[in-house]
Amino acid sequence: MPIGHEAHLQHISKRFNNELKNLRDHMLVMGGMVEKQVQQALTSLLTVDSELASDVKSNDKEVNKLELIIDEECTNVIALQQPAASDLRLVITITKMVNDLERIGDEAKKIAKSTLQLSDHGLAPLGLAEVRVIGNHVRKMLNDSLDAFTRFDTALAYEVIKEDEDVDAEYRSAMRALVTNMMEDARNISSILQIMWVLRSLERVGDHSRNLCQHIIYMVEGRDVRHSSLKETEEVIHHNP
């Protein structure tokens, strides 16, 4: 049976001494940190700001710490409160989302490392327009994922899942263009490779945002839509058989 936001909040306040609410809040704090990491990693690359890139690298440790803390909180809630049905789904969803958030943080760190490499070797302007476009696209997907979680909004979650296919198409087209550039001028190979790694990281951020939204649909609907087609996923959120 699908659950609503209100039902959850009511339940939370009565039974679990705000523990479930704390879990949700902590996950959203981590989500906000990860969003900032992705944004700053992109800015560091596009403005060749190696100081900002170093900040992103070192802030990744904080993201990792939060993953461990929230994961432990989830285990404790399961062990001590023995939540059932939709509460258990909420806790399990949070452990899974935290894992994807941590991996998004890793991708931000990889982008920051590419910034440092490029600022050492001289920046190639090739591919930066694509980085900006795809970067903004996946940042929006991540932001929408966190909104969808906050509002138990499966329709928004579904939109994000659908958008991941657009990002994949943008990624493939950007990569093809860069391969052509490489062949035309072999002197740019090193820097173009760095931009390729960055695009790959951004594409991964899109994948993880899609994962976040699949977890949200599981939380609300109790149906696991990982590895489902778009059509199957749409049927789940519209409660068709």
Add this chain to the structure above:
Amino acid sequence: MPIGHEAHLQHISKRFNNELKNLRDHMLVMGGMVEKQVQQALTSLLTVDSELASDVKSNDKEVNKLELIIDEECTNVIALQQPAASDLRLVITITKMVNDLERIGDEAKKIAKSTLQLSDHGLAPLGLAEVRVIGNHVRKMLNDSLDAFTRFDTALAYEVIKEDEDVDAEYRSAMRALVTNMMEDARNISSILQIMWVLRSLERVGDHSRNLCQHIIYMVEGRDVRHSSLKETEEVIHHNP
């Protein structure tokens, strides 16, 4: 408090009607499937066998299905049996390991896709020696991870975690050589890029095998060693403070 293999088996047979044992067995079946996927993906690449590569691609669906099934089994065990302490750790560890196994399966599928690309465009012999060496290395890590899980063997798990650093070094050195090759002969760029993606996938298989072993140490010792240094991890398995 650390748990031993015997204590677990005893407990399992008495209380949970073999449910925990089934979970472990199912995860090991999935582990075996994923091992085979990685092995066949590598063979398909090294022998330019596009039929085998197509098999790997389609078998990935079976791996994905197993992930969903085992994950649901884990949720049911938590909801219905309300396991505590080390039993809960076992179940939570299995959900996490299943996630890493599924991602290893994804990397095998990506390697199979590269085989298909390369057999379409003509295979470049460059980099295949490195693929073979690193491929065998990460296959051994994956195999050892599953053994470490079967035997609750934290010393073996620690060895795998340590080996991931060797794989990372091998990967970096192979990538440097390939960049040089690219610069020397721009005609090989497309096929060398494919081999780079394959090496990246293999390096990811190593990372996921390391993750599996970190989960195993958590299961046995109750201490989360993700994001810990090698030295800290070693202290945990030797029960130093």
